[in-house]
Amino acid sequence: MFSLKRVLIILFILLVSFLIAAFFIKVNKRETLLYKIQQWVTYDAADWENYEKNKQLLASGATEVTTTEVTAAEDDLYPVDTNRISPEFRALEIEKIKKADFGRLVIAKLRPDHEDAQIALIHLTDRKLTDVIINQKINIKVGTCFENPKTVGNYRCVSCMILLYNREKKDWVEAPNGENFLKNAYDFYQASEGDIWQARELSMRIPYDYALVAKYSK
Known part of the structure; x- marks a missing residue:
């Protein structure tokens, strides 16, 4: 059995290692140090590439966006x-x-592409989607979009079905692990011509996009 002295030495080494990691590993306000260490231990090249891409998307969309109230x-x-x-x-x-x-x-x-839809939903979900993208290796894919006349004062609005694509399993998934805070279709709108796409709750009934599901199924 370990002696008390040996246990204390091990704890001291772990504490020092943690402090060294805290000094050298850069952590942003949305992450914890433990999560960052987990990234360094478990991420492969594809995970890091996707992580950096989403950081850029979040940075480019970091400005406050206007919200539109709909029924x-x-x-x-x-x-x-x-x-x-x-x-x-x-x-x-x-x-x-x-x-x-x-x-x-x-x-x-004219419709949002996959990245447009993903960043719009990151904002709509108050960045809860970011953790799913990083930790569960999931990306948003958007299907056929339909013109939606309910623009609510915006320049353009379309309604589209989305799905969650697991980039590790190369297949779509029903919902994120844990809390299911996403629906399978949303309105996407531009406040003015050429503006960024934003997302809101669906306001028009649209058909199920079987082609989208087939495209991202094994």
């Missing part, structure tokens, strides 16, 4: 994969889809 979206606005729901609810969902008349929707020619 809370109803749950039935969100796209549903009818192949994955029980038969007793499938008929009801298909009826809702028919009533929605998706044929009238106009595909948006």
Whole structure:
């Protein structure tokens, strides 16, 4: 068994190592030293590349963005994969889809790309998404977008389905581990022409994007 003296020596060495790490490892305000040490121990080249890219995105979007108030979206606005729901609810969902008349929707020619959507959702979620991107190796992918006339005074608004892509598993995932704070579709808008894309809750029913899911499935 370890003697008390040996235990104290080990604790002292660990404390000194921790203090040395604190001196040499740069930690920003969104991270802890323990998390930073974990990065240095576990990250590979791809993880560091993605980490640096997201730091740049956050820095470029660090200026305060305006928020737009919209009516809370109803749950039935969100796209549903009818192949994955029980038969007793499938008929009801298909009826809702028919009533929605998706044929009238106009595909948006100008829309956010994956990085635009990701940084917009980082801001919308008050940066909670940042931890998911870094720790769970997940990125946002955006699918087909549709013109949304509910601009609420903004220059442009589109509605798009998104998914979470695990860059380690090379496959999409239903939700982040832990708290599921994301939905599968959002409005993305520009306050003025050429402005950055911002995100808000979905305000228009759109179809499920099967092509997006197929593209990012194994």
